[in-house]
Amino acid sequence: MKSKRVTLADVAAAAGVSRTTASLVLSDRGDELRISEAAQQRVRRVAAELAYRPNILSSALRRGSSRTIGFVSDTVATSQLAGDLIKGALEHAHRNGYMLFIGETEGAPDEERRLVQGMIDRQVDGLIIASMFTRVRAVPAGIDPRSVVLLNALPEDSAVGTVPSIVPDEYSAGRAAVEVLRAAGHSRIHLLGAGPGPDDVPVQTVAGSERLRGILDALAEDGLEPASARLCSVWLPEDGWAAARSLLETGVRGEAIITFNDRLAFGAYQAIQEAGLSIPGDFSIVSFDDHQLASWLRPRLTTFALPHYELGALALQVLLEDDAPDWGTVRRVPMPLRMRESVAGPGGAPTGAGRRSAASPSREAAVSP
């Protein structure tokens, strides 16, 4: 980028006006300040000819706004899971003429400090602090809380109300998961990943405990409890596989499973299919996340999507809102249901829900060996 840049002064000189005039014209305030039409046209023409581009750095220096936002996350950008968080933020930013700095801390507090500082040193107008998994976290010290938003993260008690926070509505999704299975006719629902008690969740997982609360509340309203529950301290496919094996050994069939995320569900699929059983014939499964995997599984997995794109876009929107009537609120974004083919009635009976979104028949035929 070393090539000599065209400056406003160059344009002004070439157009035979002062820098002021050129500046006013090019920032579209020419009419407002009644610059002659002739002068305006000349300035614009010359600017176009010289391919003039304003230097945002100097204007930032003068005006205090760099039209730049910082996005600091633990590991969102590069995770396989939450890339759409960034995508939502990016697109919203670009549409509004902002650029995004991205930083990843890997969870290291001093790296976070360095990155946040580096961005403040570059005069960012605002800062998004994002987390790959929803969790409670501190707001970085030493920055104006009015220009920060927590994304997929909740503020610590001390900061509640001072800083906006954007998270998925896990509780409602938990409730809805139960409703999907109840609507299909199930009353025996096995939990895979957390439960049975409301505190039986992996440490630090907000998603887990809120999903679980939603599930338990919805069951309780129908006078039910989980048919069984298996807590997994980690939620990877092999954990789901092991928990599903354990469930299969109890001999139950024709019932329903809620897995606490799609990777657990993947493991459960493997265990069920290795045992020669079928989904949804022997087990209906509902899950959470809408991991890319979910639509690759056979049958495709019914799951509640983490609304990453919307979360990211909303974070930017909140940051760019001038007026802030409800600044400091927690905003919960709905998790949409992706109704696919992993749910049927008890014993595999077809249901309205199950039929609603069928895969191509040829693929469907091969589902149960």
Place this chain on the structure above:
Amino acid sequence: MKSKRVTLADVAAAAGVSRTTASLVLSDRGDELRISEAAQQRVRRVAAELAYRPNILSSALRRGSSRTIGFVSDTVATSQLAGDLIKGALEHAHRNGYMLFIGETEGAPDEERRLVQGMIDRQVDGLIIASMFTRVRAVPAGIDPRSVVLLNALPEDSAVGTVPSIVPDEYSAGRAAVEVLRAAGHSRIHLLGAGPGPDDVPVQTVAGSERLRGILDALAEDGLEPASARLCSVWLPEDGWAAARSLLETGVRGEAIITFNDRLAFGAYQAIQEAGLSIPGDFSIVSFDDHQLASWLRPRLTTFALPHYELGALALQVLLEDDAPDWGTVRRVPMPLRMRESVAGPGGAPTGAGRRSAASPSREAAVSP
């Protein structure tokens, strides 16, 4: 970030020296220019006390370097596949005191122009133009080619030699895939995704054609040809599933498959396991990408990893190198073999390679039903 910032002038005043002196001290050129030790200490102490931070924008304005790099991709940041491209670039940048702007074009040329311009307007010191899939692409017009590097992309003929390009060494991986299977004793190797002829590849996939060339060359050196090949125009699980079904219908067993990526392999696993057959007993499989999925499959998939992290880091390194002896070269980064359990000898015979990296025995036991 509105709170009044401490400026260099504040520090200088508080330390009782001139701005110049303070500037020199704080940019570590105090000794070089023989500022008195006392003055240096005072300046440093005051700067620390006031929590002084230099305004990088103004120094960029003055010096011409913003210590900022732009990273423009089609859709790398948010893709599930290539996030490590960014991670490599990010970490290398941060280690060297650079920040990264990220932009995504979704392949739209005018969006690309806008993003590149937005970054140049912010005086980036360099620009990484990245692609999710390796492909040939134009270098954005109007920027100094000496501050651009193509990442996971090759320059068009007209730009060859003027701009560096960093890509995975797909050709060698193709060769190595054959070698892995040959070493296990296979001579009948089925291709799934491309082939049999060297031009039988999906459009625009550099990876596909180079992998295929490598495979065909390695086979030819042993006087072999692919036992069969199935071209898929898209490389998703369902395509792999369909191609594997077609292969299974031919009745072959105990042979080897090279799938052109891991998602195809996933589909092939589904088809093979639905048919009641086992991996690697009935089919050995080698693949490419090392998608996260590969280690979730049962048995875990042997595959050649796309070295995304290294690619990203190398892009930044090349950009930051002052001297550029071999500027404009194409650099090919090796794709490391992830040897797992999807390969055995013909007919499922164990091989040294297969045993080398065993999963936990309890999991292994359940692999073949």
Place this chain on the structure above:
DNA sequence: CTGTTAGCGCCTTCAA
């Protein structure tokens, strides 16, 4: 050894 002066490119009074 340290301070003064002069910009980097832009925007914003203020005066003409």
Place this chain on the structure above:
DNA sequence: TTGAAGGCGCTAACAG
């Protein structure tokens, strides 16, 4: 309706 002057915060020349 336009221009001149000053300053955002920093650094590079050049004095002293």
